[in-house]
Amino acid sequence: MTNVEQAAPGSNNFLRTIIDEDLKSGKHSGIVTRFPPEPNGYLHIGHAKSICINFGLARDFGGRCHLRFDDTNPAKEEQEYIDSIKENVRWLGFDWGEHLHYASDNFEQLYRWAVYLIEQGKAYVEDLNAEQIRAYRGTLTEAGTESPYRTRSVEENLDLFGRMRAGEFPDGSRVLRAKIDMAAPNINLRDPVLYRIIHAPHPHVGDAWKIYPMYDFAHGQTDAIEQITHSICTLEFESHKPLYEWFLDNLPVPARPRQYEFARLNLTYTVMSKRKLQELVQLGIVSGWDDPRMPTLAGIRRRGYTPEAVRAFCEMIGVGRSDSWIDVAILEECVRADLNDAAPRAMAVLRPIKLVIDNYPAGQTEQFQAPNHPQKPEMGSRSINFSRELWIDSDDFMEVPSKGFHRLTVGGEVKLRCGYIISCTGVVKDDDGTVLELHGDYDPASREGIHTADGRKVKGVIHWVSAAHAVTAEVRLFDRLFSDPNPDRGGADYRQFLNPHSVETLSDCKLEAFLAGAETETRYQFERQGYFRPDPKDSRPGSPVFNRIVTLRDVWIKK
Numbered sequence: 273m274t275n276v277e278q279a280a281p282g283s284n285n286f287l288r289t290i291i292d293e294d295l296k297s298g299k300h301s302g303i304v305t306r307f308p309p310e311p312n313g314y315l316h317i318g319h320a321k322s323i324c325i326n327f328g329l330a331r332d333f334g335g336r337c338h339l340r341f342d343d344t345n346p347a348k349e350e351q352e353y354i355d356s357i358k359e360n361v362r363w364l365g366f367d368w369g370e371h372l373h374y375a376s377d378n379f380e381q382l383y384r385w386a387v388y389l390i391e392q393g394k395a396y397v398e399d400l401n402a403e404q405i406r407a408y409r410g411t412l413t414e415a416g417t418e419s420p421y422r423t424r425s426v427e428e429n430l431d432l433f434g435r436m437r438a439g440e441f442p443d444g445s446r447v448l449r450a451k452i453d454m455a456a457p458n459i460n461l462r463d464p465v466l467y468r469i470i471h472a473p474h475p476h477v478g479d480a481w482k483i484y485p486m487y488d489f490a491h492g493q494t495d496a497i498e499q500i501t502h503s504i505c506t507l508e509f510e511s512h513k514p515l516y517e518w519f520l521d522n523l524p525v526p527a528r529p530r531q532y533e534f535a536r537l538n539l540t541y542t543v544m545s546k547r548k549l550q551e552l553v554q555l556g557i558v559s560g561w562d563d564p565r566m567p568t569l570a571g572i573r574r575r576g577y578t579p580e581a582v583r584a585f586c587e588m589i590g591v592g593r594s595d596s597w598i599d600v601a602i603l604e605e606c607v608r609a610d611l612n613d614a615a616p617r618a619m620a621v622l623r624p625i626k627l628v629i630d631n632y633p634a635g636q637t638e639q640f641q642a643p644n645h646p647q648k649p650e651m652g653s654r655s656i657n658f659s660r661e662l663w664i665d666s667d668d669f670m671e672v673p674s675k676g677f678h679r680l681t682v683g684g685e686v687k688l689r690c691g692y693i694i695s696c697t698g699v700v701k702d703d704d705g706t707v708l709e710l711h712g713d714y715d716p717a718s719r720e721g722i723h724t725a726d727g728r729k730v731k732g733v734i735h736w737v738s739a740a741h742a743v744t745a746e747v748r749l750f751d752r753l754f755s756d757p758n759p760d761r762g763g764a765d766y767r768q769f770l771n772p773h774s775v776e777t778l779s780d781c782k783l784e785a786f787l788a789g790a791e792t793e794t795r796y797q798f799e800r801q802g803y804f805r806p807d808p809k810d811s812r813p814g815s816p817v818f819n820r821i822v823t824l825r826d827v828w829i830k831k
Contacts, residue, residue: 285591287325287532291333300501303335307361308491311341311475312348313546314568315360317582317603318537320509324586325534326504328367338498339368340374344490347476354475356561360569364579371498375490376476378497382485383437385493385523386448390429394522395466396422397432398449405447408454409462416462417454422451436469439482443469448483452518460515464488492516496525503529506536507593537589538597541756542567543766557770558753560637562809564772564819565753569630575750576795576805576821581610600752607822611795616644616651619689619735620798620818621782622747624660626662626739627680629694631713632660637740640719642690650717654786658691661739663782668734669710671699678732682708686732689799693718693730694697735799742782745816747804749776781818788814 279642294300305326309315315323343349361368375382389395399421400408424432436446448467452778454460466489473479495503503516510533520528526747536544542692543549545569552558561568564575572582585606589598617641637659644651668679668686680686685695692714700709718730751774759769788798792808803821811817 283724286593287329287502287504287534287591288332290532291329294501295333303330303333303501304338304498304499305330305335305502305504306338306340306495306498308340308342310345310348310351310487310762311343311350311357313353313550314347314356314570316544316546316549316567316569317539317542317572318321318544318567320364320569320582321537321586321589322504322506323361323364323366324583325591327361329368329502329504333499336371337366337368338371338373338500340373340494340498341476342487342491342494343474343476344375344485344487345470346472346484347470348723349475351475356570360573363569363573364582373494373498374476375485375494376474378490378494379407379477379481379485380491381497382493383483383824385525387433388487388523389424389450389466389557390433390448392522393426394451395429395448395504396424397429397436398447398465399445401444405465407451409459410454411463412459414518416459418454418456419449419463422463433467436467436483437481439471441469443471445469447664448487450518457512458511460488461514461518462554464515488512488515489519492519492529493523493525495529496520496527499527500529503531505531505533507533507595508536533593533757534591535593535595539567539600539603540597541600541752541754541759543760545760548760548766557767563748564807574808575819576803577607578610578614578795580689584610597758599757601826604822605828608803608824611797611821612724615795615797615803616786617642617646617799618784618796619656619737620745620784620787620801620804621663621665621735621737621742622749622778622798622801624780624782625669625707625710625714627662627664627694627696627710627736629660629662629714630697630711634660636660637738640690644705654784657689657738657741657785659687659738661743662688662736663739664710664734664736669696669707671707679734680712680732684732685728685730686734687718687730689733689735691736692716718804718827737782737784739782741785743785743814743816745783745787745818746810747781747808747818747820749778749820750774753777783816783818787816788819790816797824800824 292301307323307326327337400419408417447465449463449465452461452464465486465696467483467485470484478753513531516531562570562574564571585603637657639655641653642656643653670677670681673681680696685693687693694712694714696712698711701707753774754769755771756769790806792806795805798804799803802823804818807817807819
């Protein structure tokens, strides 16, 4: 694992430099980018970086960005993934307008180009199976071996390829390969597979096809059809670039796009592999693709991250060509910065213990005014009910206080947020010595300040809710899914680093009454607790379920 990178805002973006020079030189009169996901899974935070780059560059240079599904493998693709991808690109704040495209829309043209390569003697039908093809391909240090079917005639290849399309042959029995160079130093040029047989319905074109192009064959040509000027991808495709260009050089394509690579997003305390994310779902380690602990956009959306925070994060980490690790704390800090500014405040007692104020009249209720945001008076205020019995957080009481503890103790005093100063006069315990209830008195003269009637200043301030008016809620405290900064290190089983404390569910939390009907798209700062939002799947009016989005500060610094 390399050192964690903490990029600063305004980091140099080499892609912007390239585009600016292309426009100034007249190479392009405008730019066209694309975001080209394969619809075989859910988008994750790494895809958000690519979305922001491609759509952001098109926006900033007055161009356009296409959303294109590279849907070349119906065995792994589903409409569910297509719908989720479109929804999450929109959620991030981007729109492709009329430029929604599918590689499968070009299947007929791609087929004709494959026929063209056969006619030019540059492609042939292969009868070797997948294992044999791998063995014939050679290694990084040894040249490959030519297939015995490489010398088939053009006529035989055209006949067999047409019959492959017609569905005459079973899956895996034949493929179409490009005839390039079995001794090429770049192994991707050693007669790569162009088409394979798959008898499976396709989510976009149905049962029209029995053969499907490989991603490498479809991608560059589809870029050319769409007149893409800057084909931007991650560094793992750099070794595929010569093949990308070989196809463009050897086919009568309508345009000549150029591929540029940037470093993918590596984020600490998570995994980004689609296969491993799918394993987490299939093994039941998480509840689904939208589990709030997942790095999928569906998961972080459900948890409560905002698109503004994700876009700010992508801008902050910058765009480069060197592989590095980004500390997930940077993403969390972007979320805090956005929510601290926008989230209304509320009081929530997550681990409640009852406090009875003995000198307060039974049956009486009064109201205090609390600001919805201490720095934003324009966000208004709300009324908070106060009564004889309150809920306070058990963490705010210590019978035998430790050094520096400034909250409630027997004989001690605290200020209730927006309320009175109260003192603790005693406790009620069960037979095992567990504290069940606190008793105390209030200072009627302390409603407006932090001083007692005789002028003493009280240091501690705690949150509370009226027991008679509180709503009971379930609160889920989410943390990082992994306890190691690099759970995906080579050779290790990433599952051994799963954090056993990645979620804690509290079922008897006491919240301000108005939160019973909280809108799922509203995020709140629970004072002294963190930022929360109602779970969009499980929360119900009158029976809310809240997810912790992020803590008030980075608690992993101490860890």
